Amino acid sequence: MRPSSKNIILIGFMGVGKTTIGKELARLLQREFVDLDQAIEADANQTVLEIFQNEGEEAFRKRENTKFMELFESDNRIISFGGGAFLQSDIQKVSLEDGIVVFLDISFPLWLKRLPSLIADRPVLQNKNHEEIRTLFVSRREVYLKGHHTLNTDHMSPIQIADNIAKTILQA
Numbered sequence: 001m002r003p004s005s006k007n008i009i010l011i012g013f014m015g016v017g018k019t020t021i022g023k024e025l026a027r028l029l030q031r032e033f034v035d036l037d038q039a040i041e042a043d044a045n046q047t048v049l050e051i052f053q054n055e056g057e058e059a060f061r062k063r064e065n066t067k068f069m070e071l072f073e074s075d076n077r078i079i080s081f082g083g084g085a086f087l088q089s090d091i092q093k094v095s096l097e098d099g100i101v102v103f104l105d106i107s108f109p110l111w112l113k114r115l116p117s118l119i120a121d122r123p124v125l126q127n128k129n130h131e132e133i134r135t136l137f138v139s140r141r142e143v144y145l146k147g148h149h150t151l152n153t154d155h156m157s158p159i160q161i162a163d164n165i166a167k168t169i170l171q172a
């Protein structure tokens with residue numbers, strides 16, 4: 001089957017592996033890889049953390065929206081979102097209408113083991129206790145489930161996950 005040229009978008013909670021797996025998937029499918037956060041950082045000449053600190057979350061969300069709309073003018077890309085991008089209703093609508101949206105899921109206990117390595121550069125996780133983070137994880141998961149495909153990533157390496165995504169999309 002000829003693979004569609006639609007953009008493939010990876011969504012899911014912070015730290016699930018969207019950036020890491022997106023790179024692997026792009027290599028596998030020989031497509032251009034774009035990480036939405038990295039594209040925003042390059043434009044702003046600041047890290048995501050610095051944008052949150054210097055401009056606030058609302059300004060970051062505006063940058064996220066503008067950059068997404070710009071990126072979506074071309075197809076054939078693998079685009080890794082930041083964990084909040086798909087929560088924006090217009091980003092969600094355009095992604096679902098014109099792209100292939102893959103939700104990378106993970107069980108919360110496994111995700112929690114990654115938290116110490118994530119906290120320093122994920123402003124949304126800072127100043128929250130485990131229960132508050134779990135509540136955010138559960139409520140966002142409901143939104144991520146609107147994606148076209150859901151893939152549980154528990155106990156799999158990024159390469160295995162990328163391989164599964166490629167197979168899932170080719171079979172669809």
Ligand SMILES: Nc1ncnc2c1ncn2[C@@H]1O[C@H](COP(=O)(O)OP(=O)(O)O)[C@@H](O)[C@H]1O
Pocket residue numbers: 012013014015016017018019020021080114117153156157158161
């Ligand atoms: N399948 C996996 N198994 C174990 N660690 C992973 C896996 N995928 C990603 N990681 C690690 O988790 C951290 C967050 O990955 P990242 O790709 O930045 O996630 P995201 O873009 O979803 O926030 C990194 O340290 C990365 O090496």
Ligand SMILES: O=C(O)C1=C[C@@H](OP(=O)(O)O)[C@@H](O)[C@H](O)C1
Pocket residue numbers: 012013014015018019037048081082083084085121122123124
């Ligand atoms: O979930 C979120 O609201 C965010 C996730 C981050 O990306 P990752 O999901 O790649 O960590 C980054 O966009 C920003 O810190 C906000």
Ligand SMILES: [Mg+2]
Pocket residue numbers: 018019020035037080081082
């Ligand atoms: Mg990322």
